[in-house]
Amino acid sequence: MLRPDARYADLIVVRTACGLFGYRNRCPHTGAPMEWETDRFLDISGTLIQCGIHGALFRIEDGYCLSGPCARQSLQAVTLIERDGWLLVDMDLEQRRS
Template sequence: MLRLCAPDVLAEGQSRGFEIAGEKLLAVRKDGKLYAYRNRCPHRGIPLEWLPDQFLDHSASLIQCATHGALFLIESGECVAGPCAGQSLQELAIREDEQGIWVELAGR
């Protein structure tokens, strides 16, 4: 697993973007749980955010693609509205300990 950041870098209800090992990723902390996905919209294959670390909609309850407004469930990455409805973000294994937040990139 690769270290993303210190545990306190990602607060409750926040999202954050990372680039690690040449991959763009995003992580979200919701209801005390961590979720990680590749930062790539399934509709156009482009990054989801326009501004750094801005991945959530106004209510902070869904991940939103800034380009076409697609909305994704934080808990599963499933697109529930927009041009990629029925598709999903690519989920990554993530865990946390006292040393940091760790992610596993498939095939590494």
């Protein structure tokens, strides 16, 4: 897939002991990409997703914002499917447009 700015990933994918979790790489507060460094999304503890713009912290398991200007909002989840060593992303047409 081609992106207007290939510097930013379109998705955030995190694997934990509980499974795989995927979200659109967009802050609910500003709509901007969230990595604080190329392909870096987790806070220093590795237990929360952290927005690189304003430091908001999100739970990995459900994308819920625990602190920051978008508190009580959530990241937009995407459905991930592991099949035969491949990771597939199931996004409906509406998600692709937004």
